Amino acid sequence: xxxxxxxxxxxxxxxxxxxxxxxxxxxxxxxxxxxxxxxxxxxxxxxxxxxxxxxxxxxxxxxxxxxxxxxxxxxxxxxxxxxxxxxxxxxxxxxxxxxxxxxxxxxxxxxxxxxxxxxxxxxxxxxxxxxxxxxxxxxxxxxxxxxxxxxxxxxxxxxxxxxxxxxxxxxxxxxxxxxxxxxxxxxxxxxxxxxxxx
Amino acid sequence: xxxxxxxxxxxxxxxxxxxxxxxxxxxxxxxxxxxxxxxxxxxxxxxxxxxxxxxxxxxxxxxxxxxxxxxxxxxxxxxxxxxxxxxxxxxxxxxxxxxxxxxxxxxxxxxxxxxxxxxxxxxxxxxxxxxxxxxxxxxxxxxxxxxxxxxxxxxxxxxxxxxxxxxxxxxxxxxxxxxxxxxxxxxxxxxxxxxxxxxxxxxxxxxxxxxxxxxxxxxxxxxxxxxxxxxxxxxxxxxxxxxxxxxxxxxxxxxxxxxxxxxxxxxxxxxxxxxxxxxxxxxxxxxxxxxx
Numbered sequence: 001x002x003x004x005x006x007x008x009x010x011x012x013x014x015x016x017x018x019x020x021x022x023x024x025x026x027x028x029x030x031x032x033x034x035x036x037x038x039x040x041x042x043x044x045x046x047x048x049x050x051x052x053x054x055x056x057x058x059x060x061x062x063x064x065x066x067x068x069x070x071x072x073x074x075x076x077x078x079x080x081x082x083x084x085x086x087x088x089x090x091x092x093x094x095x096x097x098x099x100x101x102x103x104x105x106x107x108x109x110x111x112x113x114x115x116x117x118x119x120x121x122x123x124x125x126x127x128x129x130x131x132x133x134x135x136x137x138x139x140x141x142x143x144x145x146x147x148x149x150x151x152x153x154x155x156x157x158x159x160x161x162x163x164x165x166x167x168x169x170x171x172x173x174x175x176x177x178x179x180x181x182x183x184x185x186x187x188x189x190x191x192x193x194x195x196x197x198x
Numbered sequence: 199x200x201x202x203x204x205x206x207x208x209x210x211x212x213x214x215x216x217x218x219x220x221x222x223x224x225x226x227x228x229x230x231x232x233x234x235x236x237x238x239x240x241x242x243x244x245x246x247x248x249x250x251x252x253x254x255x256x257x258x259x260x261x262x263x264x265x266x267x268x269x270x271x272x273x274x275x276x277x278x279x280x281x282x283x284x285x286x287x288x289x290x291x292x293x294x295x296x297x298x299x300x301x302x303x304x305x306x307x308x309x310x311x312x313x314x315x316x317x318x319x320x321x322x323x324x325x326x327x328x329x330x331x332x333x334x335x336x337x338x339x340x341x342x343x344x345x346x347x348x349x350x351x352x353x354x355x356x357x358x359x360x361x362x363x364x365x366x367x368x369x370x371x372x373x374x375x376x377x378x379x380x381x382x383x384x385x386x387x388x389x390x391x392x393x394x395x396x397x398x399x400x401x402x403x404x405x406x407x408x409x410x411x412x413x414x415x416x417x418x419x420x421x422x423x424x425x426x427x428x429x430x431x432x433x434x435x436x437x438x439x440x441x442x443x444x445x446x447x448x449x450x451x452x453x454x455x456x457x458x459x460x461x462x463x464x465x466x467x468x469x470x471x472x473x474x475x476x477x478x479x480x481x482x483x484x485x486x487x488x489x490x
Contacts, residue, residue: 017250020294021250022288022295041389041391041405042394042401045398045401072397072398073398073401075243075351075389075391075393075402076243076351076392077351077352077355077389078280078356079351079355079364079389081355081356082355082356082363082364091356095243095246095247095250096250098248099247099249099250102247112396112397113247113393113394113397113398114247116244116397117244117247117248120242120244120245120248121244124238124239124241124245124256128236128238128239129207129210129239130208130239130242131207131211132208132211132212133211154434154437157475158212158434158475161473161475162473163211163473164211164212165210165211169210171236171237171238173236173238173306176305176306177238177255177256177306179305180302180305181249181251181255181256181302183302183305184251184252184298184299184301184302185249188251188298
């Protein structure tokens, strides 16, 4: 059994969170028409299509979805969101699933999209802005250092064109913003469980 | 016209050319862009994938600073547009969220009352400046340069405040005004893969290929982009698409601001053209009367 928030099942935690997002309750109105899956540019590569995500939720099998590649293949194109006849904000739901998968430790170590998102968060918290060079280099060091060699020709071309600034800019309000964020997060965490996982 | 300008992280880094060309065009059109002071990253789609409330705090800080500067916020990156607009809407709709974020903002000595409108530069140019002013500034003939107008996802989705969510025409209109010829481009709002280029390259390369193929089929000589990430995927990975699929695409990729800038008579250097990895030289030999 994986860790959960205050002894609730992962489905309960998911629904509690989703209902707190604006328009989140619309998820109840899914008619399983499959418009989302048909509109999704990456559903062909997903373990579970967006329609199947909601079907799994109803069947009590959300944990399978959280372990699948589905949530990390969502590129946030919002086609499903604008086409859903029931007004379900599927992209927001995908974000919620990503957050839960990370929080509850369902993410495989090799899930690159989770790794890059976490690096992104760390860099934003540190500097207040993102610089592509540290993000990309840290990402390749963590996932596949050998792939970095394959990147070299492109990196060199970008560098020569002045497109690879090496020193990240740190905003003046960075530490203040980070502290305020951390404090807000601590205050809004429903239970004691918020330890660093994965 | 005075705005607070939010360039976004990508325009400070690999996509400086977009920033350069946007500023040049705005200068020429009398759009005053004052960079938002000490702006922070909007978080894009990555931050909200890990943390929800703090992602909204990132956007809210930028909105609060813009409110303090008493101007609307102009952005150029569609991902920044959607992220900032989402927080703006959700804070207005959800009192609990507003309360939580406002409390955190207070810690940084800021407050946000919800008065700022987040606008995209393309929409500002078309709706605020308008056809006559734009046409009056044309110095170079683009000689009916055939352009595939590529909007990508997040300019119009999910909110659709600028134009139709799936079949917008606002960029087509602007290209037409400056003397280019927008071609039929049915995939104009299809996804380029975005960040998947880093994490699921096979999938993203397939999506980019669809775009390039459609542009070629419709006789486009170049593709106009609005989004720095779309731009990057199309120009810096076109080589990889060719290697992966055995294709031979060689389609120049230009920001819409670069195309407008060319028509206004700016030099290629001033617009950051030729900083891209897919060469656009042939285009200029064929098309522009004045090459500087």
